[in-house]
Amino acid sequence: MNPIPIETVYKGYKFRSRLEARWAVFFDSLGIKWEYEKEGYKLKHGWYLPDFWLLYQHKSEYPNSGEWVEIKGQKITKKEEQLALDLSISTKHSTNIIHGPPWNIEEHFKTHNKGFNNYLLIDTIDPLFETFCFSCKFLNFTTNKFHKALNQAKQERFKK
Numbered sequence: 001m002n003p004i005p006i007e008t009v010y011k012g013y014k015f016r017s018r019l020e021a022r023w024a025v026f027f028d029s030l031g032i033k034w035e036y037e038k039e040g041y042k043l044k045h046g047w048y049l050p051d052f053w054l055l056y057q058h059k060s061e062y063p064n065s066g067e068w069v070e071i072k073g074q075k076i077t078k079k080e081e082q083l084a085l086d087l088s089i090s091t092k093h094s095t096n097i098i099h100g101p102p103w104n105i106e107e108h109f110k111t112h113n114k115g116f117n118n119y120l121l122i123d124t125i126d127p128l129f130e131t132f133c134f135s136c137k138f139l140n141f142t143t144n145k146f147h148k149a150l151n152q153a154k155q156e157r158f159k160k
Contacts, residue, residue, distance in 0.1 A: 029149030
């Protein structure tokens, strides 16, 4: 039996799960701009409504560029992988599927080259980044800021 997610309100958004809300807290703590369930898409293999749109923080020749993030509480399925690939191809933006809470990123750092695979990045824009994992992007943040964001995501108390 799969657990039933708890709808959670954070910053005026009604998240479908507490896990999604914790990722929003994590992104906010790092100063990453995000939009929740920005737009749904009819894709080759079905309908898809990605959880987050992360706006790129750096100056870019593409002013509204960013990437998609899908949060999963359960193991990532082949169907979800296919929909993420369809989304990347259709929108020409990377799609990340993440299984678990933000603090799993710490474990990923420790096991990066040992087959730990809770993060899937599908990048159709630049094939040089095909093996670039989502969590490694956070290496750009100072250790203190990163750990503060993880703690904030863990400790946040939400209204039901």
